[in-house]
Amino acid sequence: MRVTLTVNGEVRSADVEPRTLLAYLLRDEFRLTGTHVGCDTTSCGACTVLLNGVPVKSCTVLAVQADGGEVMTVEGLEQDGQLHPLQEGFWESHGLQCGFCTPGMLMTAYALLREVPDPDEETIRRAISGNLCRCTGYQNIVKAIRYAAERLSAAGAVAGEVK
Amino acid sequence: MFPAPFEYLAVRSVEEAIDALARHGYDAKVIAGGQSLLPMMKLRVAAPSVLVDLNRVEGLSGWQEDAQGLRIGATTRHAALERARPLAERYPLILATAPWIADPLVRNRGTMAGSLAHADPAADWGAAFLALRGQVEVQGPQGTRSIGADDFFVDIFTTSLAADEIITAVRLPRPVGHPEATYLKLERKVGDFAVVGVALNLEVDPEGRVAQAGIGLAAVGPKPLRAPQAEAALIGQRLSFNLAREVAALAAEAADPTSDQRGSAAFKRDMVRVFVQRGLESLRQRIEGRQPASA
Ligand SMILES: Cc1cc2nc3c(=O)[nH]c(=O)nc-3n(C[C@H](O)[C@H](O)[C@H](O)COP(=O)(O)OP(=O)(O)OC[C@H]3O[C@@H](n4cnc5c(N)ncnc54)[C@H](O)[C@@H]3O)c2cc1C
Ligand code: FES
Ligand code: FES
Numbered sequence: 001m002r003v004t005l006t007v008n009g010e011v012r013s014a015d016v017e018p019r020t021l022l023a024y025l026l027r028d029e030f031r032l033t034g035t036h037v038g039c040d041t042t043s044c045g046a047c048t049v050l051l052n053g054v055p056v057k058s059c060t061v062l063a064v065q066a067d068g069g070e071v072m073t074v075e076g077l078e079q080d081g082q083l084h085p086l087q088e089g090f091w092e093s094h095g096l097q098c099g100f101c102t103p104g105m106l107m108t109a110y111a112l113l114r115e116v117p118d119p120d121e122e123t124i125r126r127a128i129s130g131n132l133c134r135c136t137g138y139q140n141i142v143k144a145i146r147y148a149a150e151r152l153s154a155a156g157a158v159a160g161e162v163k
Numbered sequence: 164m165f166p167a168p169f170e171y172l173a174v175r176s177v178e179e180a181i182d183a184l185a186r187h188g189y190d191a192k193v194i195a196g197g198q199s200l201l202p203m204m205k206l207r208v209a210a211p212s213v214l215v216d217l218n219r220v221e222g223l224s225g226w227q228e229d230a231q232g233l234r235i236g237a238t239t240r241h242a243a244l245e246r247a248r249p250l251a252e253r254y255p256l257i258l259a260t261a262p263w264i265a266d267p268l269v270r271n272r273g274t275m276a277g278s279l280a281h282a283d284p285a286a287d288w289g290a291a292f293l294a295l296r297g298q299v300e301v302q303g304p305q306g307t308r309s310i311g312a313d314d315f316f317v318d319i320f321t322t323s324l325a326a327d328e329i330i331t332a333v334r335l336p337r338p339v340g341h342p343e344a345t346y347l348k349l350e351r352k353v354g355d356f357a358v359v360g361v362a363l364n365l366e367v368d369p370e371g372r373v374a375q376a377g378i379g380l381a382a383v384g385p386k387p388l389r390a391p392q393a394e395a396a397l398i399g400q401r402l403s404f405n406l407a408r409e410v411a412a413l414a415a416e417a418a419d420p421t422s423d424q425r426g427s428a429a430f431k432r433d434m435v436r437v438f439v440q441r442g443l444e445s446l447r448q449r450i451e452g453r454q455p456a457s458a
């Protein structure tokens with residue numbers, strides 16, 4: 001089946017079997033290998049991408065179900081060579097060790113900050129409870145997300161002053 | 164990992180979906196959130212040759228309230244119910260239960276109707292649906308019918324739905340009194356299925372007496388269970404510590420658990436008792452907090 005979707009702002013098409021999972025369309029057809037497949041059993045969240053703005057486990061959505069939709073992957077975070085404040089936060093606060101879970105963490109955190117721009121620790125921990133990390137113990141992931149929240153709100157405040 | 168090959172039908176209407184099911188019989192399955200079905204297909208535990216996707220059917224998503232109660236469309240996600248603040252007043256059990264289901268990512272796809280149709284005895288919605296005495300609206304080649312909660316679950320992963328029927332909505336009756344509710348769940352780790360789950364829903368009259376009681380149990384039987392004797396003991400009563408203890412013991416008798424890696428049958432039965440007592444105690448405090456301190 002032919003599927004056409006917007007991935008990180010770009011319209012992309014591919015011919016897929018109906019049984020192709022979205023994660024594999026992104027990785028194998030579109031070569032966007034930032035999206036990781038960890039467990040492949042809907043447990044770890046490493047494969048998290050935004051589908052029509054909502055974070056989902058892309059190993060558990062069919063590519064054909066995303067037809068006509070909008071997908072954002074970790075590759076969509078950086079803009080014009082500038083890391084997104086979340087990526088910067090993971091760098092600055094040591095929010096990763098092996099990095100396997102990071103793309104999924106980033107996408108979940110991105111959706112969280114859009115819904116709750118100033119989340120407390122409890123809210124962050126709840127939001128990332130579907131994303132497993134075997135390395136960090138989560139402490140620095142929470143700090144990294146807080147870092148981004150503060151950076152984004154400061155940027156928002158500056159933009160507000162300019163107006 | 165990927166499923167065995169299948170034909171995919173992105174139907175646009177309920178009629179089209181039923182038509183496909185009627186044509187393909189047991190070879191066809193509908194997919195809603197896909198959060199139970201796709202993992203099973205990837206493990207090849209399920210291998211439908213036709214997959215009928217409900218997600219593009221207009222009008223199946225979202226909830227509405229009317230004089231009779233609440234109607235939750237079949238493709239309404241768990242996450243939409245978790246965020247449905249306007250339901251807090253009349254349907255608090257929905258908001259109490261939703262955050263316990265799986266994890267936030269699974270909740271962004273999975274649906275209540277899909278969970279009920281899947282009929283996992285450990286599902287959280289199953290217990291809540293029984294406690295609220297819900298109904299499912301069903302459509303098939305012969306037309307529409309509705310199935311009450313007590314007649315819906317048949318056995319493990321088995322419901323009274325026919326192979327060519329789909330759930331179009333879940334209906335919950337409007338409460339007869341002021342509702343207070345809680346959901347208690349024991350899980351081995353966050354996001355896991357229940358070791359034991361207890362859904363409590365009380366509808367209280369203006370004098371603070373229980374007018375309607377619902378106690379639903381998850382993961383302690385071959386299907387989600389209701390505890391009718393425990394419920395009956397609450398009717399017409401004001402909650403008290405002793406009453407809660409009595410009701411909790413009756414609820415534990417209604418459980419029918421088996422021993423497995425999540426715990427022994429005796430442990431699970433006792434957790435039902437503990438949760439019912441603890442839950443009723445928290446509801447008592449909420450109810451008394453609302454009553455003028457007269458009686
Ligand atoms: C990691 C993980 C953890 C989970 N933890 C929990 C948990 O703690 N508690 C819990 O309750 N659930 C849990 N679940 C299950 C989750 O809630 C599913 O969303 C739910 O069981 C199925 O809903 P769905 O919409 O995804 O259905 P699908 O997977 O699309 O379908 C499930 C079944 O129902 C049928 N079906 C779906 N919709 C309809 C309909 N409208 N009419 C007729 N038949 C229909 C399908 O044919 C299929 O047989 C978990 C799932 C995962 C992957
Ligand atoms: S790879 Fe998708 S949840 Fe683990
Ligand atoms: S950094 Fe290794 S899994 Fe999270």
